Amino acid sequence: MLEDLKKRVYEANMLLPKYGLVTFTWGNVSEIDREMGIFAIKPSGVDYDKLTPDDMVLMDLNGNKVEGNYNPSSDTATHLELYKAFEKIGGVVHTHSPWATSWAQAGRAIPCYGTTHADYIYGEVPCARCLTGEEFKQYERNTGLLIVECFRDRDYEAVPAVLCKNHGPFTWGKDGHEAVHNAVVLEEVAKMAARCEMINPQVQPAPQELQDKHYYRKHGANAYYGQGK
Numbered sequence: 001m002l003e004d005l006k007k008r009v010y011e012a013n014m015l016l017p018k019y020g021l022v023t024f025t026w027g028n029v030s031e032i033d034r035e036m037g038i039f040a041i042k043p044s045g046v047d048y049d050k051l052t053p054d055d056m057v058l059m060d061l062n063g064n065k066v067e068g069n070y071n072p073s074s075d076t077a078t079h080l081e082l083y084k085a086f087e088k089i090g091g092v093v094h095t096h097s098p099w100a101t102s103w104a105q106a107g108r109a110i111p112c113y114g115t116t117h118a119d120y121i122y123g124e125v126p127c128a129r130c131l132t133g134e135e136f137k138q139y140e141r142n143t144g145l146l147i148v149e150c151f152r153d154r155d156y157e158a159v160p161a162v163l164c165k166n167h168g169p170f171t172w173g174k175d176g177h178e179a180v181h182n183a184v185v186l187e188e189v190a191k192m193a194a195r196c197e198m199i200n201p202q203v204q205p206a207p208q209e210l211q212d213k214h215y216y217r218k219h220g221a222n223a224y225y226g227q228g229k
């Protein structure tokens with residue numbers, strides 16, 4: 001069971017450089033086995049081309065290392081807070097993908113300007129505020145708590161992505177591979193939205209009925225394209 005989890009998480013991590021979402025050792029993917037209360041995450045600071053499935057670090061939901069020769073990713077506490085708060089997710093990704101990270105550094109939410117965005121994400125991709133003062137003492141945990149705060153009135157299943165101001169994006173999904181898929185989608189819609197504003201600075205978000213048509217034809221109880229949720 002746990003060996004399979006480590007293998008899946010290794011394979012999901014290897015998709016980050018494959019899809020151009022990270023450089024060097026940036027970024028990390030994790031996936032949780034909810035029955036066991038254990039998640040596997042990329043080890044900290046290990047080059048992707050040196051990673052093996054056995055290098056994945058196993059953590060419990062109290063933040064204790066259960067198994068692993070390396071330290072877990074420096075973002076582990078953020079992943080942990082998302083698993084605790086978003087009970088239906090099974091995988092989390094953090095990257096420094098350039099277009100999404102540029103929106104995060106600019107402190108701006110990514111509006112939904114078109115159907116490519118609306119097919120996967122309902123409405124804007126929010127930008128969580130930057131930490132301040134005492135919050136930096138537990139930086140990674142509070143990054144996760146800020147993301148959870150940002151979703152107090154949002155549906156984390158309908159918006160499986162967030163930008164952390166001055167830092168970068170986090171995405172999630174039913175497992176690590178879906179979280180990576182959403183990280184790729186986020187980078188693409190971030191690129192398109194930036195270019196859209198360059199082409200037309202007065203651009204407005206897509207009409208709500210168009211967003212609704214595209215999102216709900218693929219998601220929710222009445223989905224008729226692909227695997228509705």
Ligand SMILES: O=C(CO)[C@@H](O)[C@H](O)COP(=O)(O)O
Pocket residue numbers: 025026027028042043044045046072073074075094095096
């Ligand atoms: O957010 C950051 C650094 O700003 C991290 O994503 C690092 O880029 C990767 O850290 P490890 O997972 O290797 O500890």
